[in-house]
Amino acid sequence: MLFFPFFRLRSIFAQGSIAGIGVVELVIFFALYLGVVQNYRLPHFLRFNALQAILLDIFVVLCSAVLNLLGLSAPLFGGLTPTAIAGSGIFLVAILLSAIFVAVVAASVYAIAQSTRGQYAEMPVISESAYRMLP
Numbered sequence: 001m002l003f004f005p006f007f008r009l010r011s012i013f014a015q016g017s018i019a020g021i022g023v024v025e026l027v028i029f030f031a032l033y034l035g036v037v038q039n040y041r042l043p044h045f046l047r048f049n050a051l052q053a054i055l056l057d058i059f060v061v062l063c064s065a066v067l068n069l070l071g072l073s074a075p076l077f078g079g080l081t082p083t084a085i086a087g088s089g090i091f092l093v094a095i096l097l098s099a100i101f102v103a104v105v106a107a108s109v110y111a112i113a114q115s116t117r118g119q120y121a122e123m124p125v126i127s128e129s130a131y132r133m134l135p
Contacts, residue, residue, distance in 0.1 A: 029054065044134065049115055051130040056104055063100050
């Protein structure tokens with residue numbers, strides 16, 4: 001009963017898409033970008049971390065879009081049988097998706113740990129992009 005409101009939000013998030021574009025994700029993206037990153041009254045540290053989160057999300061969206069264009073993600077969410085896994089490269093795609101997931105989770109945990117210590121999270125490509133985009 002305690003988590004009932006969260007399940008309602010989850011159903012709104014899962015069903016809130018128009019033509020395959022997640023409306024809730026788009027609203028969160030613009031709210032974070034326009035409300036936090038472009039708000040120069042907020043501290044640079046907060047805007048920098050918000051921009052890093054946005055860039056990580058863009059990385060995940062680009063990876064899923066490339067896999068969808070190549071037709072590699074659809075077989076993963078259909079019924080997987082042992083013969084389908086052995087007969088095609090689905091196993092390699094599953095490993096690739098797992099590696100992307102682990103990389104994004106590791107980057108997020110590292111950024112959260114650095115932020116709680118009051119330090120900037122220095123991630124090779126993401127931090128450089130965030131520094132370039134923020135004045």
